[in-house]
Amino acid sequence: MSKDDKIIQEVAGSEYKYGWVSDLDEDRIAPGLSEETIRFISAKKEEPEWLLEWRLKAYRQWLKMTPPAWQNLDIPPIDFQAISYYAAPKPKKKLESLDEVDPDLLATFEKLGISLEEQKRLTGVAVDAVIDSVSVTTTFKEKLGELGVIFCSMSEAVREHPELVKKYLGRVVPPTDNFYAALNSAVFSDGSFAYIPKGVRCPMELSTYFRINAAGTGQFERTLIVAEEGSYVSYLEGCTAPQRDENQLHAAVVELIAFDDAEIKYSTVQNWYPGDKNGVGGVYNFVTKRGICEGRRSKISWTQVETGSAITWKYPSCILKGDDSIGEFYSVALTRNRQQADTGTKMIHLGKNTRSRIISKGISAGQSQNSYRGLVSINKGAENARNYSQCDSLLLGDRCGAHTFPYLDCSNPTAQIEHEATTSKIGEDVLFYCRQRGMDEEEATALIINGFSREVLKKLPMEFAVEAQKLLAISLEGSVG
């Protein structure tokens, strides 16, 4: 093996940087899944009867379903009875301000470089911090309240705004949509709820940092964002997870609804524990994210930077129902060691003059497998639909894989569809050029990767873009020198 190969291998095999476990008191139920478990969760959360029924219905459906098998992933069998379906930090009492927040929790955020204090002071980001399953703290509530914006945990929304939750929950991702969505519907623990009233431009980025924090506890977030006519919201989701040996299942559902002239920007930085060098441990991230452009001229943008998880199965999608509506998907997926990612999007064109844009950047290192899977579907009634897709793959070393699976389903001859795909390796000559300018191989690689991902990174809100750049660099950091 040449020296370069060796360095690339070391770089690609770097250990997870955010591996720690914080010591919050846990309140966790024993592993196992049954109707009883669901009743327990629902009772614990003091949910109304209709929601319990909704969950139970999903559960009964789930029992009849089987996990999807079409993806390019090697998923070990999951024992759903070995998972604990509810965990909550024991709150000492109801929290009025940040001062009352568990110092451990604050320290955890600080490790991530996203202390609440700082964010409150500097960036004006409202943070709804979710640790495991229960929201611990919510900030900027009042400010948002003045505008009529609702931003709270899903549990709180169920309590305070049951009519909204009842109206929209499951509208984009029905409980029986797929195996993991059904599971989520049955046992979802918490998540975020945002409602932007008519004509309101949400003045700050709404942000939730999720973490899986209890060993062996699956996490099943449920997020719902509704943007009424003419409103705008930008939502940030970011996460890191502590290092551990067991596989952790993460099956979230995110639903977005945009009415006439509304716009929702949903940005994710995903950094769940990816497993060690040998692929042991790591999060299984099976997520259903879907938005509907319900209204005319509405717009939904998904932007994601995916660096974590042992297995990622995720296709943030847009249903372009309203005429002239727009769907976008910008993605960077980085895999290393033995990570597997099968991710992409679905753009379902229903309305006239609907447009979609897909920019996917896959980076594979180590022995990882990185697949882009995308569907562009143009329905009969979608006159003059347009789609542009660009899928670029970058390979580090020669033991990893990059795959592209573009599907096209076009039932209207007026559609204009463009698809471009490239696969390249980081060139020796580019690395040498950087090194001749004083950068070591690691730094050069990070720079090249950030450049490769720029089109996507620049779609992220400023603070997030910086974090994402660092994350890409950290993810490739090895033991050189």
Added chain:
Amino acid sequence: MALLEIKDLYASIDGNEILKGVNLKVNKGEIHAIMGPNGSGKSTLASVIAGREEYEVTKGSVLFEGKDLLALAPEERAREGIFLAFQYPVEIPGVSTANFIKASVNEIRKHRGEEPLDAASMMRLMKEKLALVEMDKSFLSRSVNEGFSGGEKKRNEIFQMAVMQPKLAVLDETDSGLDIDALKIVANGVNKLHNEENAFLVITHYQRLLDYIVPDKVHVLLNGRIVKSGGKELALDLEERGYDWIKEELEAGAPQNS
């Protein structure tokens, strides 16, 4: 002590021996020109000095300020003060020229035990050096060399050299493909940077660059060896008579240094 001292250097790539016993000594304050026909090994010599790993040094030594240069990784050589202006600069999509230079300047500063430059100082430095090569500051936000014309790429190399302030700069055919105005800009850049503490190794095909950059010594590299060295008038001879007479001289066993 010489700044750069190359002794009996042999190097090969993919099993082909390209350099076959190069000897060269460059002192601080000097400008050396290396001329030679296509394929004679000029870029190979530049690459070996800069540390390109595809080339295998099979024999000989290279000392830089008395230290064994061949033991250092390319980035370490760069940090020690060796700069290569590439014959074919690469493009780096998505990486702005400003970001690229920032990363590189800060690495070199770190090596010298200096703090990273703050944003304002960095900007000032870049703007000052841009002026030297008559480049517009819009270059800074463009991706490194992407969509640059041939001339812009070469000027970008000189710009980076001006920012980095190397002790030894190797210019590999920086003049090729430049019109006379661009050539003057490049030469002017070199002349402004040249001082008693640094040295330049200017690889060129044509003597016209040497009308603007006056070398202390001119060497002819032929088939992997420096076969003739002289003053700046040697370049004029080469321009007039080509390389054949040197080959003939060699075959006739004439002395190598005039």
